[in-house]
Amino acid sequence: MAIFNLKVNGKKLQVDVDGSTPILWVLRDHFKLLGTKFGCGMAQCGACTIHLDGEAVRSCSLPISVVQDSNITTIEGLSEDGEHPVQKAWLDIDVPQCGYCQVGQIMTASALLERNPNPTDEDIDIAMNGNICRCGTYVRIKEAIKAAAKN
Amino acid sequence: MTKVKTALDRRSFLKISAAASGGILIGFSWFAGCTPDTKNGKFVEVPNEWFEINSYIKIGDTGMVTIYSPNPEIGQNIKTSMPMIVAEELDADWNHVQVEQAPLNTGIYQNQFAGGSLSIRMGWTALRTAGATGRFMLLTAAAKEWGVTIDDVFAEKGIIKEKNGNRKISFGEIASKAVGIEIPKEVKLKDTKDFKLIGTSQQNVDGKKIVTGVPQYGIDFHREGMKIAVLKHAPAFGMKLKSFNEEEIKALPGVDDAFMVDISINGKANGNASPQFIAIVGDTTWPLLQAKKAIKATWETISELEDSEMHSKRMEAAIRTGKPNQRREDGNVKAAFKKAVKIIEKTYTAPFMAHNTMEPMNFFANVTTEGAEMIGPTQTPQSLERAVAGYLNMSVDKVSVNMTRMGGGFGRRLYPIFGVEAAAISKQIGKPVKLIYSREDDMSQGTYRPAYRSTYKAGLDKDNNLIAFSAKGAGVPNGGIYTNRYPAGTVDNYLVEKFAVKTNITTGAWRAPGSHFAAGAEQSFLDEVAELAGKDPLEFRLELFDRAINNPVGKKNDYDAKRYAGVLKLVKEKSGWGKTTPGVHRGVAAYYCHSTYVAEVVDVIMENGKPKVQKVWCAVDCGILVNPDAAKNIIQGGVIDGIGHAMYSELTFDKGVNQQSNFDTYQLIRHSQAPQDIEVFFVDNGISPTGLGEPGLPPVVAALANAMYKATGKRYYHQPFNTAEQA
Ligand code: FES
Ligand code: FES
DSSP: OEEEEEEETTEEEEEEEOTTOBHHHIIIIISOOOSSOOSOSSSSSOTTEEEETTEEEEGGGOBGGGOTTOEEEOHHHHOSSSOSHHHHHHHHTTOOSSOTTHHHHHHHHHHHHHHOSSOOHHHHHHHHTTOOOTTOOHHHHHHHHHHHHHO | OEEEESEETTEESEEEEEOTTSEEEEEEOGGGGSOOOEETTEEOOOOGGGGSOOEEEEEETTSOEEEEEOSOOSSSOHHHHHHHHHHHHHTOOGGGEEEEEOOOOTTTSOOOOOOTTOHHHHHHHHHHHHHHHHHHHHHHHHHHHHTOOGGGEEEETTEEEETTSOOEEEHHHHHGGGGGSOOOSEEEEOOGGGOSSTTSOOOOTTHHHHHHTOOOBGGGOOOTTOEEEEEEOOSSTTEEEEEEOHHHHHTSTTOOEEEEEEOOBTTBOTTOSOOEEEEEEESSHHHHHHHHHTOOEEEEEOSOOOOHHHHHHHHHHHHHHOOOSEEEEESOHHHHHHHOSEEEEEEEEEOBBOOOOSSOOEEEEEEOSSOEEEEEOOSOHHHHHHHHHHHHTOOGGGEEEEEOBOSOOTTGGGSOHHHHHHHHHHHHHTSOEEEEOOHHHHHSSOOBBOEEEEEEEEEEOTTOOEEEEEEEEEEESBOSOOTTSTTTTSOSEEEEEEEEOOOSSOBOOOSSHHHHHHHHHHHHHHHHHHHHTTOOHHHHHHHHHHHHHHSOSSSOOOSOHHHHHHHHHHHHHHHTTTOOOTTOEEEEEEEEETTEEEEEEEEEEEETTEEEEEEEEEEEEOSSOSSHHHHHHHHHHHHHHHHHHHHHOOBOEETTEESOOSTTTSOOOOGGGSOSEEEEEEOOOOOOOOOOTTTTSHHHHHHHHHHHHHHHSOOOOBSSTTTSOOO
16 A cells, blocks of 8 residues: 555545556545446446546556556546536437446547547547447447537 | 326326425326226226326426436436426426436335336326326316316416416416316326427436436445445356355455355245355455455356357257247148248357446445345346345345436346345445446356347249248247247248257346347348349338238237338338449348337448448337437447447357456447448337337348348358358
8 A cells, every 4th residue: 555646637636545556446436536437447448538648548457556646637527517518519419328438438539639629530430449338329429529529 | 189097996096295395296107008908898907006106296386397207217218208208298398397216115116117118118108197187287276276267278388378368377386286186087188299399309317417427327326334345256157156265365455354145045046147156345446356366266066067069059959859939830831842942041140148238237235134225226126126135034115226327228237136146245244335246247147148049941932932931949048039020921831930948057138139139030031032032122021011911821920010011111212222322232121129110221331341331221110209319319329239249249158157258358349330320210100109229229130231241242140240150
């Protein structure tokens, strides 16, 4: 166990855990930031996606020991009240079904648009391929990303 | 205009009371919507639960209408569409309607169930009746207030107005006064053509919570002082836990306790393949997942360790020499095949599949000597309640079940096992606990979609008419074939036989379980038969429907041939079937299940030498459309899910062990593999609505196979199409 200092959604937080603990479990179990989801635990499904210094990363496979000093953004910090353009597009197009994967999808999509404001279909496919949706909302996700890109 | 009774034999389906916070509370029975069977023109006995009040509408004196939706939300959007039905008949302002998951007390809320696309079908009349009754009471109260008759007033968006006057009053202002009004014996439901809200697209009521990550799933549930538990089941079907390094595990950091649990009752496994398991308990998840890796256990083999090769041999043998457990024969199939000029026979197979809801199984349990409090994602709270009560040897009223939103269901959460496991762990530690499965736990010891194998055979006469048809289907544990479904009724000499193969692998419902495979096989086969007959595959199907419409064979055909043909015609028109576009290859299929008819056309292109779905066209007949955009979303989801599973997913066994246990080896469809576009068209026929969760999926399996055949010249008989050898 060791003390780790983190910056999550602009706030400085401290936690005493084993250095191997993935950020996902620190967020969920210690900080009670429950928007970030557990799906596979091996960087295969994207449910746990967060931003690390603006990059979309899989928090289930990212040990706390390697992320000190970085800025972590979770869905709770993406916008005040869901008014990020990606979240808005998601609502307009009514993307979610069960909704479980959607936070991860939104985090990946928002990081993509940050770095590439006008992605092509192929750019979207490549960026989003790590985010699985069992309910099958892919067509709407693509539509929503394009709508968000316009704004 | 339809009139419906609000009571039967003087027992009412409705109950009115004053709402504690002001306003009126209308309780109603979900089951009042079921039409009782009539025998000799008389009502047969109606089950008691039809009179149990299990849903509520509250019209508060602020004018806010709250609808307590008792059915679980698994992503099929009923939490939005069902309240729309109530609000329509009530003439409420949708902007002033809020929907809440009914606070579950299964003593009051009976029969909650989300599965088999049943929710809408069961709720339709009940919800309408409740809404219409509410409107009647409010109108009556307003009329009384003004000294006019009910015919002099009408409601619009939550406001009651005088027809020939200027007086107005809002629902909120009159609600409390409606409490004393007598419940009408009969209420008038609106003409479907007068619907204002039903048929308009309304956004998911939980959309905002979802996109902002508000905790609402079972896995998010938290209570101060609760423990976290993980578990380890037997590694193989056919194995039982004997012992494990308990002391070593207990000594690991972050572990409070580790022990063996047995949830069998009187030595009976009750459908659990692994009722004995290891539980590890602590305060946070990660140390427990680590501790799990350090488990050294001994397992004893208690029954056969099966493998996939064994399964396919046994299915083949069952079809060849087994005794069918279901059978239908029309005419004389043997003789007809003798007469046939052309004969074709093909075999189709599909592997086991896991559910893979994105939210792994989990449940919160707090078991005390007083009772058990259960909170979590379940599609069948009642069966979970019963199972927990059974295990704890408590009466059912001591167990309460609260439902959270579910990160997918697809049939997996119909089974109560994970709830019982959580209860058993809580009982052992004497504390509240949340049990969480890892993905590996979730994919192992599942209640899988069975493995299937079916052999289809058809005979044509010299004029290329279908004169003989036979289909024999086996499955582990039972065949994916239906005796009375299409093409039953369209061919004089028809035979279907279904066979079972015993197994110790647990299986169960999985999004349109048997239909998924049956549709894929049957509709791919008919495509080949059409080709052999030299006919267009869509026209060939329509020809068969003509026969079923005009002169059906047999009486017990499970479909309405006109509606079936209707969706085919619609998809033909919308997709421009028959026109050719260079580089685009098309396949068609139609299927009827869960009371809804769906026909689909798939457009496939070749990309880097491989077939890829570009576009899918769907025609759907699900009766009245309550919430069109949501309906479209679910059909689109079913299409993507169907393509994905047919192309990529399989679960195989070796020595009783599932060979895929996470998404690195078990492939689910991903963004780049999904179609670019899915267009959905609905038949407008004013018939009571039917479900959408399942029916979009089955036909796409065959439409895909048929389109890929056009693209590659290869027929696809074995799932997953992408990797299985297609001999
Ligand atoms: S939970 Fe992290 S990628 Fe699946
Ligand atoms: S919306 Fe259910 S998994 Fe994506």
